[in-house]
Amino acid sequence: MSESGIFIGAESGGGNPQTLELSRANRHGLIAGATGTGKTVTLQGIVEGLSKSGVPCFVADVKGDLSGLAMPGDPNAKNAEIFRQRATDIGLTDYALDGCPVQFWDLYGEQGHPIRTTVSEMGPLLLARLMNLNEVQEGVLNIAFTVADKEGLLLLDLDDLQSMLVHCGEEADQLTLQYGNVSKQSVGSIQRSLLQLRAQGGDHFFGEPALELSDFIVADDSGKGVVNVLAADKLMASPRLYSTFLLWLLSELFEQLPEIGDPDKPKLCFFFDEAHLLFDDAPPALFEKVEQVVRLIRSKGVGVYFITQNPIDIPDKIAAQLNNRIQHKLNAFTPRDQQAVKAAADTFRSNPAIDVATAITELKIGEALVSLLQPDGSPEPVQRSLIKPPSSRVGPLTPQERQVIVTTDAVGNKYDALVDRDSAEEILSAKANEAAAAAAASQAKTESDRQAAEQARTDAAAERERLKLQREQERLDVQRERQQEQAEARARREAARPTMADKIITSATRSAASSIGRSLGNQLLRGILGGLMRGR
Known part of the structure; x- marks a missing residue:
């Protein structure tokens, strides 16, 4: 390794040495080749050279062997x-076994320090990719983020997002008037996608403390760049989470790092293994985001290197940004393989001494076609080279070795304990509890009023019934009094009515009196008449 570059390899005998210029290492690169052709060893050697030059690196360890x-x-x-023997063949006289300062990371927190970010930092675009949402559902997710910002609600973890979606569903009618259609069906679909994301372990990724990128971009006491190794063997079981996480990390680097142009050496080099996963089923908006980040992050001093089996896995617009290329053997057994061979051959600056298309299918393990940027920025003609051997261990660490490094590195326990501060879930839950309490109080008052009204109605009905009974009783009393008076009157009349004996006596008396009266009258009349007669 020279002061200005990293030795990559050379022809057998040491001819045509290939050097990755540090000042051009931020112009991105591609390492491609079939399985078992030496991609990992090539990657390992480049990372070692960058670390010795003081350049921090980030590598995704898909198979677990980069921990070495x-x-x-x-x-x-x-x-x-x-x-x-290979070191001798290529003239590498200072070859020595050595390791790199390493920090281990793991989204699940099992084989390294946990890596977390917040839902807000991830943003709706990447979350939509992560949850495989369609355009309509992505629109609803955007509205949820907008409402959260407007109402000052922090979206930190998936519980916050779920609560926010419930809130939007409850306010769907009002939000539809403000932002566009918010259907409860779309909200339900997003909720189901959240469940799937949780099943993939996505809830481990969201929360606090969130990763600080400054913990990635560091050097050790000797000036070597720290190599950040992401344990991705388990993560690969959730390829969408894997690719979205790495794209998020690139996006965060792009947004947070300042513009520095073309530095003497990169600020960070980022190695993306199984790179095809980044582009599989990517919607246009996400693809544009990847293209933008890869194209512009160079000026932030970050170099991005894609590692993949087949170079045609990388879309043309992205591949056009990859200036440093190392191509291991490709097979040409199928039409697609043959297409890949031709595509790979066409990307190199031609060398009259090499039939690139033929050479690609003839390369041995540890041998590659190499074309790197020269100090003036132009690509050198493709060369067939033996790749330098790695100085570090080829193969994984033991769990005990890994644990020692995790517990003694500079990160310490900074990210180990999950922090759950008040955010959207807690605030919305508190509001819901307050509303429920108010509703309960209102319901209790309403129930009390209802009971009072019901009691009043009951009392009024009872009073009406009492008055009715009272009036009926008074009517009966009047009727009884009247009947009693009538009875008394009848009794009096009956008492005043003469008996049969009285009637007989009265009749006899009346008859006798009548006879006496008639006798007296006759006598009187005769007396008067006699007197008259005598006077004559």
Whole structure:
């Protein structure tokens, strides 16, 4: 390795040495080749060179063997002699076994420090990609983020997002008038996608404390750049989460790092293994985001290197940004393989001494076609080279070795404990509890009023019934009094009515009196008449 570049390899005998210029290492790169052709060893050697030059790196460890970067290579390993011989063949006189300063990270917190971000930092675009939402559902998700910002609600974890979606569903009619259609069906679909994301372990990724990128971009006491190794073997079982996380990390680097143009050496180099996952089923908006980040992050001093089996997995607009290229063997067994061979051959600056298309199918393990940017920025003609052997261990660390490094690195326990501060879920839950309490109080008052009104109605009905009974009783009393008076009158009349004996006596008396009266009258009349007669 020279002061200005990293030795990549050379022809057998040391001819045509290939050097990755540090000042051009931020112009991105591609490492491609079929399985088992030496991509990982090539990647390992480049990372070692960058670290020794003081450049921090981030690598996704898909198979688990990149953890060996932390330890010097084993001189007694089965491939040790092969590596020593290769070093001799390419004229690498200062080859020595050595490790790199490493920090281990793991989204699940099992094989390294947890990596977390907040839902707000992830943003609706990447979340929509992560949850595989359609355009309508993505629009509703955007509205949820807008409402959260407007109402000052922090979206930190998936519980916050779920509560926010429930809130939007409850306010759907009002939000539709303000922002556009918010259907409860779309909200329900997003909720189901959230459940799937949780099932993939996505809830481990969202929360606090969120990752500070400054913990990535560091050097150790000796000036070596720290290599950040992401344990991705388990993460690969959720490829959408894997690709979205790495795209988020690139986006965060792009947004947070200042513009520095073309520095003497990169600020950070980012290695994206299984790169095709980034582009599989990517919607246009996301693809544009990837293209933008890859195209512009160079000026932030960040170099992005894609590692993939087939170079045609990388879309043309992205591949056009990858200036440093290392191509291992490709097979040409199928039409697609043949297309990949032709595409790979066409991307190199031609070398009259090499039939690139033929050479790609003939490369040995550890051999590659290399074309790197020269100091003046132009690509050098493609060369067929043996890749330099790695100085660090080829293969994974033991769990005990990994644990020692995790507990003794500079990060410490900064991210180990999950912090759950008040955010959207807690605030909305508190509001819901307050509303429920108010509703309960109102319901209790309403119930009390209802009971009072019902009691009043009951009392009024009882009073009406009492008055009715009272009036009926008074009527009966009057009727009884009247009947009693009538009875008394009848009794009096009956008492005043003469008996049969009285009637007989009265009749006899009346008859006798009548006879006496008639006798007296006759006598009187005769007396008067006699007197008259005598006077004559």
